[in-house]
Amino acid sequence: MLPALVAALPLFVLLVGLPLLMKPAVKVAPVAWAVTVLIAILYFHLPPGVTLLAALQGALFGIFPIMYIPFGALVVYNTLKATGWMDKMQGAMASLTIDRRAQALLIGFGFGAFLEGICGFGAPVAIPASILVGLGYEPMMAALVCLVANTGPVPFGSLAIPTVTLAGTTQLDLMRLSRMSGRLMAPLAFIMAFATVFAMSRGKGVKGALPVILVTGLSFSVTQLLVSNFVSAELTDVVASLVCLSATALYLSRRRDARPWLFPGEGAAVAKPKEFHPRELFLSWLPYLLLAVLVIAVNLEGTKRYFNGSAKGWEWMLVQFQIYNPGKLYKFTWLQSPGTIMLIAGLLAFPFLGIRLRTFGEQFGKTARQMVPSFVAVASILSISEVMNLALPILDPKTKLAVWGTLGVKQISMVNTMANSIVSVVSAHVYPLLSPVFGTIGVFLTGSNTSSNALFGNLQKLTAHGLGLSDVLMASGGNAGSPAGKMISPQSIVIAAAAVGLLNQEGRIMRQTIKYTIPYLVILGLMVWGYAFLFPHLVP
Numbered sequence: 378m379l380p381a382l383v384a385a386l387p388l389f390v391l392l393v394g395l396p397l398l399m400k401p402a403v404k405v406a407p408v409a410w411a412v413t414v415l416i417a418i419l420y421f422h423l424p425p426g427v428t429l430l431a432a433l434q435g436a437l438f439g440i441f442p443i444m445y446i447p448f449g450a451l452v453v454y455n456t457l458k459a460t461g462w463m464d465k466m467q468g469a470m471a472s473l474t475i476d477r478r479a480q481a482l483l484i485g486f487g488f489g490a491f492l493e494g495i496c497g498f499g500a501p502v503a504i505p506a507s508i509l510v511g512l513g514y515e516p517m518m519a520a521l522v523c524l525v526a527n528t529g530p531v532p533f534g535s536l537a538i539p540t541v542t543l544a545g546t547t548q549l550d551l552m553r554l555s556r557m558s559g560r561l562m563a564p565l566a567f568i569m570a571f572a573t574v575f576a577m578s579r580g581k582g583v584k585g586a587l588p589v590i591l592v593t594g595l596s597f598s599v600t601q602l603l604v605s606n607f608v609s610a611e612l613t614d615v616v617a618s619l620v621c622l623s624a625t626a627l628y629l630s631r632r633r634d635a636r637p638w639l640f641p642g643e644g645a646a647v648a649k650p651k652e653f654h655p656r657e658l659f660l661s662w663l664p665y666l667l668l669a670v671l672v673i674a675v676n677l678e679g680t681k682r683y684f685n686g687s688a689k690g691w692e693w694m695l696v697q698f699q700i701y702n703p704g705k706l707y708k709f710t711w712l713q714s715p716g717t718i719m720l721i722a723g724l725l726a727f728p729f730l731g732i733r734l735r736t737f738g739e740q741f742g743k744t745a746r747q748m749v750p751s752f753v754a755v756a757s758i759l760s761i762s763e764v765m766n767l768a769l770p771i772l773d774p775k776t777k778l779a780v781w782g783t784l785g786v787k788q789i790s791m792v793n794t795m796a797n798s799i800v801s802v803v804s805a806h807v808y809p810l811l812s813p814v815f816g817t818i819g820v821f822l823t824g825s826n827t828s829s830n831a832l833f834g835n836l837q838k839l840t841a842h843g844l845g846l847s848d849v850l851m852a853s854g855g856n857a858g859s860p861a862g863k864m865i866s867p868q869s870i871v872i873a874a875a876a877v878g879l880l881n882q883e884g885r886i887m888r889q890t891i892k893y894t895i896p897y898l899v900i901l902g903l904m905v906w907g908y909a910f911l912f913p914h915l916v917p
Contacts (some may be wrong), residue, residue: 381798383420384791387413387761388832391822399871402824403750406757413761413791421791427771427781428764430701435763435831437700437707439756442714443542443827447535448748449716450496453664453723455747456740460732466661467508473629476637477514478574478586482593483629484508485526486573487622490597493527494614495665495719497534501527502869503876513643516877518577521889524873526573528860528897529566529597530614531826532558536672536715537610539826540856546762546834547852551610553917557853559605559613560915561904563598565857565897570594572893582638589628596624609676611715615669660730667722668715675713684713703773703780755828762831765791792835799836800843808844809909810902812837812851813858817898820862824869829859846909850916854905861897864890 387409394405414432417423457463467488474480484505493501502523509519532539533555540558544551570593574583583590600617608616675684682688686695696709711717727737768790769782782788789797803811815837819829834852841851863869870883870890879886908916 378798380420381795383416384765384794386416387765388822395822395824401750402754402758406754406761410757410761413764417764417767417791421788421794423767423769423788424781427701427769428767431763431767432760434700434702434705434707435760436756438545438763439759439831440752441709441711442716443538443759444748444752444755445714445716446538446719447496447716447751448744449714449719450535451500451748452737452741452744453719454496454500455744456723456727456732456737457661457664457730459740460730460736462657462661462730462732465657467504469658469661473626474637475639476586476589477640478578478582478638479589479625479629480509480512481522481526481573481577482570482586482589483622483625484512485522486529486570486593487597487618487625489523489527490530490614490621491618491665493530493534494536494618495668497531497538501530501534502873506873506876510877513640515640516879517882517885517889520870520873520877520879520886521576522573524864524869524886524890525569525576525893527863527869528569529562529601530618531860531863532562532856533601533605533610533613533617534826536615536719537613538715539830539859540610542759542827543830543834543852543856546766546831547838547848549838549849549852553849554853554856555610555613556606556917557849557908558610558856559602560908561853561857561901562605562860563602564904565860565901566601567594567598568900569897570597576889576893578638585638588632589625592628593621593625597621609672611676612669612672615665615672619665619669660726663729664719664723664726667725668719671718671722672715675718681713685710701781702771703775704771755825758825758828759831762835765832766835767791768793790835793839796836796839796843799840803840803844805844805846806910808840808846809851809854809906812854812905813861813898813901816855816858817862817894819855820859821866824863824866826856826859826863829862830856847913847916850905850908854901857901857905858898861894861901864894864897 390409390412391405394400394408395402414428417428418425454463473483489501489505492504506519506523509522510516540554541551544554570590571583574586574590597617600620601613604616605613674680683691684694686692694710694712696711697706700707769788770779770784770786771781772778773780815833816829819833820826833855837851837855838848841848865887870886874883874886
């Protein structure tokens with residue numbers, strides 16, 4: 378038990394530093410990194426050389442491709458914001474209805490899901506919440522609605538980088554993880570559409586808004602299920618949110634409620650729909666429509682091998698080299714990366730929007746400076762993950778000789794040490810109920826599904842092997858449990874509070890969101906248990 382507690386010390390550092398002391402991740406994560414490296418070398422007796430090289434590979438992976446993806450998305454977003462195009466997009470959506478429940482679904486749920494799909498990292502809560510406040514929502518209500526709504530799309534956010542990271546950390550097949558995560562998240566996303574309206578209007582308000590809830594919830598969840606299972610993880614949120622926004626907007630444009638639901642004391646004239654130009658709406662969405670087309674184009678069966686560098690003569694598309702493990706090369710498909718594709722989509726669309734290249738360059742530099750703290754935090758956490766998953770000996774796949782360590786002398790990883798401890802005290806029939814909790818804890822600690830999967834993904838896999846359970850199901854259970862952590866994560870709540878002007882009232886917000894976290898985890902735990910023992914044939 379003592380080795381498991383020592384191995385978990387970096388996690389305790391994150392637990393104390395982030396939610397308890399409320400320190401920013403950019404300060405806490407490097408401290409946790411130092412603790413991880415020292416424990417690996419001094420307690421687990423891993424060689425300093427291989428430990429530091431593993432830390433380097435984790436950090437590099439945290440920047441390229443992980444943080445490069447939201448960087449590309451935020452460059453385009455900031456460019457659209459600076460030139461007024463994002464305001465036109467937001468104004469058009471706000472003009473469709475004055476019913477407060479429908480606004481919450483369109484902006485908090487649909488538009489929030491779209492922002493989660495393209496960039497994540499706080500934008501899906503901060504931007505919709507600020508729009509809702511501008512439309513007349515009370516700040517507390519706006520924050521609560523957006524935190525509850527921003528659950529369904531989380532595992533596939535930032536062009537599915539949390540699920541991609543889970544695949545990279547666990548070495549499990551990405552498409553299998555995508556399918557299982559989609560099968561868990563689609564029903565939950567549908568339920569959370571109801572929860573979004575319930576958060577602001579309770580049961581009576583839900584009853585009166587059933588048609589628009591069904592349109593929003595079904596359009597998103599069904600599309601999420603289909604894309605995650607039959608197309609790709611990367612496109613899941615982008616396509617599902619676009620379908621959701623289109624279906625909800627079309628429904629609202631055709632159905633004008635004679636008695637819209639408003640907040641107490643409001644009159645129907647409070648938020649009269651504003652006129653908008655359809656051409657401007659199309660142009661404001663053009664970069665994201667091009668993104669969807671280009672991501673599909675480079676991932677088709679006939680084109681994928683060229684863009685991932687596996688086709689003869691196209692090896693230059695793949696950056697790869699050995700850092701510490703010849704069996705686990707560092708790889709970066711730079712042109713196939715959604716970060717690059719987002720930048721290309723923006724550059725193709727900007728001339729049609731009248732945006733100059735100089736403006737793009739200015740926003741590129743501004744975004745790079747803006748994201749330095751996030752780069753440091755995520756690089757540190759991915760570095761921690763790589764070190765915690767380091768085991769010896771490391772063999773050369775070709776020669777079968779030890780590159781690091783000694784043949785016949787096995788040193789298990791820190792994560793394996795924790796997994797063995799869990800296996801010794803938890804029953805196989807109980808663990809499926811608990812697997813989502815690790816995702817929730819990970820996001821509560823780090824504020825990021827990506828970081829949570831990096832920290833706990835391999836723990837889920839190894840524990841599943843020890844208990845005779847499906848590794849894909851347990852890893853996906855943690856992936857699907859992460860949105861529950863998003864609702865109560867100190868970082869998410871601070872972002873929401875800052876966006877609506879409620880700084881220093883984060884505790885009040887958390888007391889509201891935790892009411893939705895617990896039912897979410899109960900439902901998800903039962904779903905994972907059902908897949909494990911009642912419907913195992915439905916697990917990919």
